Amino acid sequence: MVRTVVAGLDGSPESRAAAEWAAREAKLRGLPMKIVHVWEPVPEPMAQAPLLGAETQQHWSERIPREAAEGIRLRHPGVEVTVEQRTGGSADALTKAAEDAELLVLGSRGLSGFGGFLVGSVGQSVVAHTERPVVLVRAGEQAADEHQTDPAGIPSAATPYRPVVVGLDAASPDDTVIEFAFEAAARRGTGLRVIHGWNLPPYYVYGLSADLELHDEISRQQAVALTEALRPWRQKYPNVEVTEESRSGSPAYQLVDAARESSLVVVGRRIRRSPFGAHIGPVTHAVLHHATAPVAVVAHN
Incomplete structure (x- = not known):
């Protein structure tokens, strides 16, 4: 069918x-x-x-x-x-x-x-x-809102698409969400910005104020985890230009900010089969309410 x-x-x-x-x-x-x-x-x-x-x-x-x-x-x-x-x-x-x-x-x-x-x-x-x-x-x-600006600074359906943005948890990346985002970018002939926002464990916070090397090491580990999660997808979609952005801070804020220059924002939602309540997760909830681009919510296990 x-x-x-x-x-x-x-x-x-x-x-x-x-x-x-x-x-x-x-x-x-x-x-x-x-x-x-x-x-x-x-x-x-x-x-x-x-x-x-x-x-x-x-x-x-x-x-x-x-x-x-x-x-x-x-x-x-x-x-x-x-x-x-x-x-x-x-x-x-x-x-x-x-x-x-x-x-x-x-x-x-x-x-x-x-x-x-x-x-x-x-x-x-x-x-x-x-x-x-x-x-x-x-x-x-409108269609023009999804496209980059022309030399006169005006968005037009005749200009290339703005990038697709996807929020990704490098610690537990989901193939369904990643594939949807890569497909959307490939279909539009545009790049993919992968946003990985992460927060420091509470027990690290005090030590980091005096240990910049520890902060840098955690940042490096997070960036490496993101790169490894995307490696097979880069190989599967070699024509999609991927930008990896791994930074500490609110994932929702980073996605909302990135949405200003995107054609589509992709976020995930873990499937919960309880008939009660509307469970969409705090990051997805924030992005849905504040992103200025269309938002795709992809359910996953």
Whole structure:
């Protein structure tokens, strides 16, 4: 069965931006795209209100995804676009839709006055419970935002892609996350920045204030661990230029900072099959809320 790039659409600006990003990604991957629109039934007393009659319901459940698909077909010729309507809770329906998807793309509102996302309860729940990659896209995200600037200092879809950024724990690197990041960079014909942020064990802190050699030795060990973790992937993807960045300090802060000049940020999420709570990890949580580039969350064991 051919997997598809699935975009969740509810008619909001952020979901429309997500659908456009999904169309571009589908074209890069040579895959079809599916727009999933979830209709949550209106409680019976509200359904009787004049503004929530049959015409309004038809508008939301049929017209919006149909018109979105028509527009995407015009703007992205060659991309096969289908529409699927589901009924029920949005988080559950989108999580179910992701099961057979190559990846799921969702929209997320921008933080007013700040860079980054405002990830709602639906987005967080889907990210926490699906085992397929999920990409979060801000409202207003455009194709040119993923590209480097031209000689005039203006980003353009005609210029090369900005690098892909991935956060990696060199002590326990996961192949699923690394492969996703390398594939994304190779697909875009761009470089890969690997960010490895690490914190010193508490028992080292006091000694390091007077022992710079110990600090340098730990830094060297961390850098070597990162290089060793990436060695087989460099061999597998020789055309991807890799930049290794191993520094002490908050991994989340370093990833958010790197996102400013990236086309995509890739982070991992350890799969937890508990039905309760939305467990996405503190680093991934911070990146989701504050990165200014699209963020791909890749679930792994």
